[in-house]
Amino acid sequence: MAQFRLEGTKVLAVTLGGGSDAVKAKNGAMVAYDGQMAFKKMTGGGEGLRGMVTRRLTGEQMAVMEVKGQGTCYFADRASDISLVRLNGEKLHVEASNLLCTDAGLRTGTTFTGLRGASQGNGLFTTTVEGAGEAALMSDGPAVLLRVTHGMPLQVDPGAYIAHQGNLRQTFQSGVTFRTFMGEGSGESFQIRFEGDGLVYVQPSERNTVGGDV
């Protein structure tokens, strides 16, 4: 199985042992490697024709390549900070744009997230990663991990949301009042509310969101 390791906070080193060892990584994210590596563009995120069509339809396109070989491959993307997530059969939801690299043994897919995506300008869908193995997430600035437990829900700005895992229910919360239309909006009118039991990853920065100025 591929070994994931961080070199500092912004470079991911993946050690591959040859044979069937492989990872899926964001296209073009390789910065260096030693040993023998083969890079193969995977059309449609490597999810077959159905996955390709789904991704095209949902706007969660990922340009993904498969990396196979023996040695160590280094990945980085625009000096983003990287967090490693180890999955043991759980499901991780992540924004396609924040996914850097996954073990080839993990299944990726697309799910409907509801209204949240619309405010984010990221579409109505999110990417899921499922199975056993490691995944690497990217964030603008080091990600903060926040735990959600019963009775302690968490509200997150859609622009700062990266990923979540666990048994969470997400609802879209809007604080739009008539004052918003009077030009006295609070700028924090839209939030995603997470309830249940799980972990949420947020980044210390906000993407530009459609709802951000309201």
Place this chain on the structure above:
Amino acid sequence: MTTAPQVFDAGSLPANDNVNPYAFCVDLNGQWFLQKGKMIAYYGQIDFHGIGHGPLDGLIASSFHSPLHASDWVVAQGQGKLLLADRAFDINSYDLEEGNLTVRSGNLLAYEPSLSLKQSIIPGFLTLIGTGKFVAASNGEVHFLEPPVRVDPQALVGWSDCPSPCHHYDHQYLRGVMGGVRAMTGLGGASGEEHQFEFVGAGTVLIQSTESLMAERDTGAVPQEDGVPGGGQGDRQGGAQPPGQGGGLQRRFGL
């Protein structure tokens, strides 16, 4: 894999302290002012109110004195833990005790209502007066300097207590026509560091560790009045151009 990342919840988040160098946690119990769009997440019951007429009038009257950029600020009201961050810039909190601090408008993120926020006489800067805590961002770490000191204009984040923020031009740079030619053409070797901000007197000067500025926030217009810097009245001829910045050669020769 190196050490496992730390997981925070409402109880383990620091109270009024940094979570990491790029995110700050406010233990909210009452009200805080914050710039729009700097909240990334929160636990608890918190409402965000735009600044305007309404139930917050009294609070705003005592702590917010910059009516024309009210639309950039919100009041967070309630109880809980509030996480603040700004484009992954470094974030620091500062405590003022019966003090004052002037900071570049784009750098200020949030402040406690026991402080009061006013526009500085110097355009583009905001002054906080009183006792309390505020949170500011910087591009790279903040360093504290003691006057007398000259700093690069782009590195300046703010200052406290200093009575004399002023421009300083190197004499060599100013001298004669050659100075003007150099400034306009770059011939004769301009180092790009001929102009600084100078501070003398008791106080502290804050600088950031890069020269790339953070986006300015509008601080609101000042009254159109004579004697108000930036007031725009009686646009003095060449007034917008400091000496030694090229152009205005006529003025140099006294024509």
